[in-house]
Structures are given as C-alpha cells and as structure tokens.
Amino acid sequence: MTQIPRKENTDTRASLELLYHVSREIATAVDLQTLIQRILYLSIKNIGAVNGSIIAVDDGGSPVASSLMIGEEILDFTNEQIQATLDQGLAGWVVQNRQAVLIRDTSKDRRWLQRPDDAEDATGAKSVVSSPFLAQDRLAGIITLVHPEPNYFNDDHQNLVQAIADQSAVAILNSRLHTESLRQARIMTALAESARIITGSLNLSDVLQRILEQISQAIVTEAVSLAMLNQQEGNLEFIASTSNLEHNVAGKKIKIGQGIAGWVAKEKKSVIIPDVYKDERFYTEFDKETGFKTNTIACTPILSQGEVIGVVEAINPKGGAFGPDTLEVLTGISNLAGTAIQHAQLYEALQSAHKRYHHLFEGSINSILISDWAGKIQEANQQTTVLTQFTKEELYLSNIGMIHRIDLELLGNNYQNVSEDSVLAYESILNTKNGDEIPITVLVQAVNIDAKSYIQWVIRDDTDRVELDQLKDDLLSMIYHDLRSPLANVVSSLDVLKTMVETAEEPIVIKSLFDIAIRSTQRIQRLINSLLDINRLEAGQIALDLKPVSLEKLVQESVDTLKPIIENRKLKVSIEIPPKLPRGMIDEDMIRRVIINLVENAIKYSPIEGFVNIHAAQSNDFLHIRVQDNGPGIPQEKRDEIFNKYTRLQGKVGYKGYGLGLAYCRLAIEGHGGEIWVADAPEGGSIFNFTIPVAP
Incomplete structure (x- = not known):
C-alpha cells in the first residue's frame, strides 16, 4: 500500500496550475494503473477533497482498472465494491447519463450509495463531485471526489473536475488500449507457446498431461482437472488431474448437467464461480470423497468442431481470486486442447486399426x-x-x-x-x-x-475342396454304375421268381419272404435315386418328367408300399382326399418318393397304435398336401434346419439315418415350384405341408 503525501486546503482557484500539472502527468504516464493514480492524486490535492476514486471502463462499461484514495493512502478496490458502485452508486449514474454531477449533501440524494460510514454516528453526510472521462463520446472512466463536509463543493469544483476529466479522457483511453494490447500480446504469446507444447505429441496421455501443465502455468491454482464427455452414457468422466493421489478425481463420473462441470458441458458456456458454496450448481460429493476443499472454480468447455467433447476446471487460484484474463486464457487453451485431443484420439484409433489389420493380415x-x-x-x-x-x-x-x-x-x-x-x-x-x-x-x-x-x-487354397468334390463325384458314379445296375437286376429277378412261386403248392411263406426282399430292394432303389436326384437338383441338371397325375392314386400306392411297417406298429392311417380333387402337374416318381419319405417319417416317430393322417385340398393354383402324426414334434428352432442335407435331430427316439430324406423332399418340391414346411399339430406331433402345381 503506497503512502502519498497531500497538501490540504488547496484553493480551487489554482485550476490552471492544476490542469497544467495534469497535462504533464498524463504526457509521461503510459501504464493505465499509474496514470489513473496520478490523475486522482493531483485532483484530490488541488480541489481539496479528502477521498476519491477513478474507475476505468472498457467500451462495454465493464471495469478494467481502478484506484481508491482515502486520506493519504491508495487502496485497492475489491471486485464487489467496484461492481456495487457501478450497479447502484453515483458512478453508475454518471456512466448511464454521461454527465458530471454535484451532490452537495449525500444524505439528501438517492444517487449516492449509502454505506455504513455514512451513518450519522459515523462520518455522516458528505459533499461529492463526479464526472465521466469522455473522448469523442467514448466513455473511458469515472472520477469521484468526496469531502466529509456537506456543501463543501460548489459549481466551480464541478466545472474544474469536468475539465480535468475532459483533458485526461484521451490519455486514459489510449493507455487503456495500450494496456489491452499488451494484455492481448501476453495472452497470444502464452497461447502460442501452449499450442507449440500441446500439439507436440500425438500420444493421448501425453497430450492430456501437457494440457494440464499449460493451464497450471498460465493460471496458478491448487488443482486443474480435465473430464471427457461420454455421449452414449450421458456423463463426464474425469480422466486427468494435477492434484495428488489422495485428492485426485480421476476416474470419477458425473451426469451431463450435474455440477458446475456438467452445467458447462450442457450449456457450452465458460464460467467463474468465486464462491462455489453459494452456487446451487456445485456438486459437493467429490469434495466429500476426496477430502479436497473447493472454494473457487473457473470452468470452460473443450470444443472440437463446435461440439463439446469435455471440460476443464481450474480450482482455487493461489492469489485468492481469478484475474481478468482467466477465462480468456482458459478458453484459449481449451480450444487448443479440443483440437489436440481429437488429433490424438484419431491417431490412436488409426494406430489401433493398423495393428488390428496387420494382425488379421499376417494371421x-x-x-x-x-x-x-x-x-x-x-x-x-x-x-x-x-x-x-x-x-x-x-x-x-x-x-x-x-x-x-x-x-x-x-x-x-x-x-x-x-x-x-x-x-x-x-x-x-x-x-x-x-x-x-x-x-x-x-x-x-x-x-x-x-x-x-x-x-x-x-x-483361398481350394485343393481340399476340389478333392472332396472329386470324391463325391466318384461316390455318386460308383452308386450309379456299381449299385444301381446290379440292384435293378435283383429287382427284376425277384419279380420273375415271385411269379414262379405263386404257382407253387405252398406259396404263402415263400411269397412273404419274397415280398420282404422286394420291399427292401425298392427302398434301396428309392434311396439311390433320391441321392442322385439331390445332386442333380442342386446343380440344376435334372429335367422333370411333368404330366397330370391323380394324387389320390399316388398317395394310396405310397401308403400300400409302407403297409407292412404300418401293420407292424399297429398304426391307424387315414387318407382324406376329395373325390374331385384336380390332378397335379408333377414328376410322378419324384413326388411318390416325397410322399413315401414323409409318411415313413410319420410312421417311425408316431407311438405304437398311434395315427397318421394324409390330407389334400386345392389352394388356388396348387394342391396342398399335409402329413400329420402324433409323435414328439419338431422344436421351433430346428424347423428350417431339418430340410438341410445330413441334418438329424437328437432326441429320445433313436432312429438313425443319413439326413437326406427331407433334403430331397425340399429340393424336389422347390423344383416343382412349390413350398414345403412343418408346423405343430393341435393334438401334439407334427404336420408336414407341401404344395405342388395343379394340372391345367
């Protein structure tokens, strides 16, 4: 605090001398704070005031510098005092009206902001003169002079103070611009250095650490914390902090909109909170969990391409309060941080993608x-x-x-x-x-x-596939040439022998044995033909022998073929086919094998003394055939799979097969332009459905 001597009882008539001294002082002073202190000192000394103040403001009316003199001491204005004076006091009236004012008795003028020392039992009423610093209609500040005696100041004092203000306004304005340019230069230099350091790495952890270090150097605080936004989870996660391990908030999360940091992320606005416990947005849980005592916070969003990706907090400035440059510096570094973080994230994602690609490539x-x-x-x-x-x-x-x-x-x-x-x-x-x-x-x-x-x-090396295809072709060729032809000879021979046996004296036993042999060879023949047809149908190499066929006759023949096993299992088989049902345009042999396959499956999976129902009806241009049993049914998840080759259901019933029957049925029906599917029977069991075209 500087002690400045002053001479009392100075006669205001020495105005010319005062203006001369003022002009000399403003000609030699460049620093804004020094300039307003000298103007205030000379004004108080030569006008006879006891107290006084000057507040320099920017073009928006916000204070940029101030000086308060009481007696012979120059004191510092607090931010609260300056703001209260501009909002409610005489200085605010002068700013708003831009004219000098004389108050002879402060107790009688409401423009004077009454303070405790204005009470009658204190210093009491005063005399005040105040004037704006105007330079070509630009407001540079306000000077206010106070004398403890009411009616001390008169119109001459007011005119003199206004003359001082008019003479000093340009100097204050120039000094303010000079100070602002120096301030901006300092900020730009600091940001340029921060940019150089922050962007000097593409490692995300290193970038985050550099951001914290630059903020800590630019704004000296107890702690700096950085949180990143997780849009999907709707929260902020603190991922870096300069505080020690005991008080570190890294890893902690808050919701967007929660706490000061959450509010900043949601609103995309920077903020300084001088006393966090007077702000309802403050989230106290982190202090409780870490033991850290938060008093003051400056917080700004981290933006990337206009979108919030995080926030940064500077907590508890070492000087007790944040300076006027705090938000500008913090915002500038945060903007640099947004770009640097995004670049680091993209680089890490690219590196990760390269590693994954290389692993997949080489592996x-x-x-x-x-x-x-x-x-x-x-x-x-x-x-x-x-x-x-x-x-x-x-x-x-x-x-x-x-x-x-x-x-x-x-x-x-x-x-x-x-x-x-x-x-x-x-x-x-x-x-x-x-x-x-x-x-x-x-x-x-x-x-x-x-x-x-x-x-x-x-x-892709197809050696194994080609070899398997060749083996399959060789197998089919073997079946066709080495089994089919001899089997046909066996069937023909059995037919001849059956005719001869029928003329014998006791043909019943021998005929029964021949029937078994014939049915077995016919079944083998159907299997071989189906296997060959599956291969041809898949390859699109089979030509259907389409002709009108009576479905009633075809179904009856198919059931007759299976009659021995029907009787053996004591099943009831019913056929429901309308007498006037149209004929189907089909390959008779292929559809016969489809019906036999479906009915044979129904027989195998129905219980002893169960039932099998075969039903047919016309549905537009198709005949709809259903084969129903009362067996265990087909699980829902297996109903598409069972029509694939080599698929067999695993269950309690242990019937074995190669999983080709239903695959053949699907290919044969689709080859006719129809559909095949399975559904649940109302009484339990399954209903196999298929459609075939109606003969024209």
Missing part, C-alpha cells in the same frame, strides 16, 4: 496380397509365401498376373469393375515357384491404406 489362414492398380504387388502376408513358395522380396518384384490367371472379364481390363463397395470372386489356378498348379478361389476388392487406393487379393 489369416488365406493368402492376402496388396497390389497397386497396375497389378504390381506391394505387400503379401506370411501365408502367401507358404502357398506360392516365393519369398516376399520375390513377390514384390512381381505382378499379380504372374502367379495366377486373372479373370479380366469379371474385373475389367484395367480393373475398372473393382471397388470398395463389393467383393468380386472367381476361381483360378495358382502357379507356384516350383511349377505346381493349385486350384484357388480369389476375392478381389479395392482398399484404402494411408489415404491411398490399392487392390486387395485374398486367395
């Missing part, structure tokens, strides 16, 4: 090659070297067309049909270094790597 069981759009190989995984027997160095000197035959009709002569949106596939032959030829399937797609476009070739 793939398939060969993967990357080429440019001229076909020159740029990259190859380890499996490629195993499959082709070329080293990576040899592959990088090669063109993709040198190791396999490219389907240019599919890809285009210049690969113009290759894109990122779809995968093109074709079969080819791979040429190895040792001259071997390997059957392969090639999957081709455009890929973007490090902002450059390439072609990715995934090569």
Whole structure:
C-alpha cells in the first residue's frame, strides 16, 4: 500500500496550475494503473477533497482498472465494491447519463450509495463531485471526489473536475488500449507457446498431461482437472488431474448437467464461480470423497468442431481470486486442447486399426496380397509365401498376373469393375515357384491404406475342396454304375421268381419272404435315386418328367408300399382326399418318393397304435398336401434346419439315418415350384405341408 503525501486546503482557484500539472502527468504516464493514480492524486490535492476514486471502463462499461484514495493512502478496490458502485452508486449514474454531477449533501440524494460510514454516528453526510472521462463520446472512466463536509463543493469544483476529466479522457483511453494490447500480446504469446507444447505429441496421455501443465502455468491454482464427455452414457468422466493421489478425481463420473462441470458441458458456456458454496450448481460429493476443499472454480468447455467433447476446471487460484484474463486464457487453451485431443484420439484409433489389420493380415489362414492398380504387388502376408513358395522380396518384384490367371472379364481390363463397395470372386489356378498348379478361389476388392487406393487379393487354397468334390463325384458314379445296375437286376429277378412261386403248392411263406426282399430292394432303389436326384437338383441338371397325375392314386400306392411297417406298429392311417380333387402337374416318381419319405417319417416317430393322417385340398393354383402324426414334434428352432442335407435331430427316439430324406423332399418340391414346411399339430406331433402345381 503506497503512502502519498497531500497538501490540504488547496484553493480551487489554482485550476490552471492544476490542469497544467495534469497535462504533464498524463504526457509521461503510459501504464493505465499509474496514470489513473496520478490523475486522482493531483485532483484530490488541488480541489481539496479528502477521498476519491477513478474507475476505468472498457467500451462495454465493464471495469478494467481502478484506484481508491482515502486520506493519504491508495487502496485497492475489491471486485464487489467496484461492481456495487457501478450497479447502484453515483458512478453508475454518471456512466448511464454521461454527465458530471454535484451532490452537495449525500444524505439528501438517492444517487449516492449509502454505506455504513455514512451513518450519522459515523462520518455522516458528505459533499461529492463526479464526472465521466469522455473522448469523442467514448466513455473511458469515472472520477469521484468526496469531502466529509456537506456543501463543501460548489459549481466551480464541478466545472474544474469536468475539465480535468475532459483533458485526461484521451490519455486514459489510449493507455487503456495500450494496456489491452499488451494484455492481448501476453495472452497470444502464452497461447502460442501452449499450442507449440500441446500439439507436440500425438500420444493421448501425453497430450492430456501437457494440457494440464499449460493451464497450471498460465493460471496458478491448487488443482486443474480435465473430464471427457461420454455421449452414449450421458456423463463426464474425469480422466486427468494435477492434484495428488489422495485428492485426485480421476476416474470419477458425473451426469451431463450435474455440477458446475456438467452445467458447462450442457450449456457450452465458460464460467467463474468465486464462491462455489453459494452456487446451487456445485456438486459437493467429490469434495466429500476426496477430502479436497473447493472454494473457487473457473470452468470452460473443450470444443472440437463446435461440439463439446469435455471440460476443464481450474480450482482455487493461489492469489485468492481469478484475474481478468482467466477465462480468456482458459478458453484459449481449451480450444487448443479440443483440437489436440481429437488429433490424438484419431491417431490412436488409426494406430489401433493398423495393428488390428496387420494382425488379421499376417494371421489369416488365406493368402492376402496388396497390389497397386497396375497389378504390381506391394505387400503379401506370411501365408502367401507358404502357398506360392516365393519369398516376399520375390513377390514384390512381381505382378499379380504372374502367379495366377486373372479373370479380366469379371474385373475389367484395367480393373475398372473393382471397388470398395463389393467383393468380386472367381476361381483360378495358382502357379507356384516350383511349377505346381493349385486350384484357388480369389476375392478381389479395392482398399484404402494411408489415404491411398490399392487392390486387395485374398486367395483361398481350394485343393481340399476340389478333392472332396472329386470324391463325391466318384461316390455318386460308383452308386450309379456299381449299385444301381446290379440292384435293378435283383429287382427284376425277384419279380420273375415271385411269379414262379405263386404257382407253387405252398406259396404263402415263400411269397412273404419274397415280398420282404422286394420291399427292401425298392427302398434301396428309392434311396439311390433320391441321392442322385439331390445332386442333380442342386446343380440344376435334372429335367422333370411333368404330366397330370391323380394324387389320390399316388398317395394310396405310397401308403400300400409302407403297409407292412404300418401293420407292424399297429398304426391307424387315414387318407382324406376329395373325390374331385384336380390332378397335379408333377414328376410322378419324384413326388411318390416325397410322399413315401414323409409318411415313413410319420410312421417311425408316431407311438405304437398311434395315427397318421394324409390330407389334400386345392389352394388356388396348387394342391396342398399335409402329413400329420402324433409323435414328439419338431422344436421351433430346428424347423428350417431339418430340410438341410445330413441334418438329424437328437432326441429320445433313436432312429438313425443319413439326413437326406427331407433334403430331397425340399429340393424336389422347390423344383416343382412349390413350398414345403412343418408346423405343430393341435393334438401334439407334427404336420408336414407341401404344395405342388395343379394340372391345367
């Protein structure tokens, strides 16, 4: 606190001398605070005031500097005093009306802000003169002078104070602009240095630490904390703090809108809270949990592309209060932080993607090659070297067309049909270094790597598949040639023997044995034909022998074929077919096998003395056939699966099979343009349904 001597009882008539001294002082002072102190000192000394104040304001009327002189001491205005004076006191009236004012007796003028020292038992009423500093209608500040005696000041004092204000206004305005430019320069220098340091790393943890360090250096506080926004969870998570481990908030979460930080994130606004316990937004739980005592907070959002991604808090300034530059500096660093954090996150995501891609690339069981759009190989995984027997160095000197035959009709002569949106596939032959030829399937797609476009070739070794296909073809060929022809001879021979036996004297026993043999061979014949038909239907190589067929006759023949096992299980089989039901346009042999398969399944899975019902009706241009049993039924999740090849249900009933019967039924019915499905029977059991076209 500076002691400035003053001479009392100065005659106001020395106004010219005073103005001269004022002009000299303002000509030599550049610093705003120094300037207003000198003007105030000279004014009090030469006008005869006892107390006085000057408040310098910006163009918006907010205080930027102030000086208070009581007696011979220069004191500091508190922020609350300045704000109260501008909001309610005489200085505020002067700012609003922009004219000088003389109050001869403060007890009689409501414009004077009454304070405790104005009471009668204290200093009592006073005399006051006040004037604005105006420079071409721009308000630079307010000067107020006080004398403890009412009616001390007169119109001459008012005119003199106004003259001092008019002479000093330009100097105060220039000094204010100078001070502001220096302040801005300091801020810009600090932010430039912060930008250099914060953006000097792409490691997210390092970036966060640098942000905290820069804020701590720019705004000296007890703690700085940074929280990131999780939009999906609707909360903020504190991920970094400068406070010690005991008081650290890292890992703690608050909801968006909760607490001061949550409010800042929600409203996208910066805020300074001088006393947090007087603010209802303050969230006290963190202080309770950590033992830290929060008094004052400055908080600002971290923005990236206009959206909030987090907040940063500066807590408890070491000087007791935040300075006028606090929010500007904090906001500036936070803006830098938003960009730096986003870049670090993108870099980490890119690095993670590179690692995942590299892991998948090298760990793939398939060969993967990357080429440019001229076909020159740029990259190859380890499996490629195993499959082709070329080293990576040899592959990088090669063109993709040198190791396999490219389907240019599919890809285009210049690969113009290759894109990122779809995968093109074709079969080819791979040429190895040792001259071997390997059957392969090639999957081709455009890929973007490090902002450059390439072609990715995934090569799958089809050796095992081709061998299995050959084995399947050999098996089918064996069935067709080695089993079907001899079996046909057996069936023919049994038919001849049956005719001969019927003329014997005691044919019953022998005929029964022949019937069993015939039925068994017929069943084998149906199985072989179905197996062959499955392969042909899947390949689209079978031609249906379509003709009008009576469904009633076909169903009866199918049931008669199964009559022995029906009688053996004591089942009741009912057939419900309307007499005038139209004929179906079908391949008679194929549909007969479908009906036999379905009825035979119903027989096997129905209990002893159960029932099987076969029902048919017309539905538009189709005949709808249902085969119902009262067996255990089909689980809902298995109803589509059972029509696939080699699918067998696991259950208590231990019937064995190859899982081909229902697969054949599906292919045969779909080959006729119909549908097949299974549903629950009302009384329990299953209902197998299929449709076939009506004959025209």
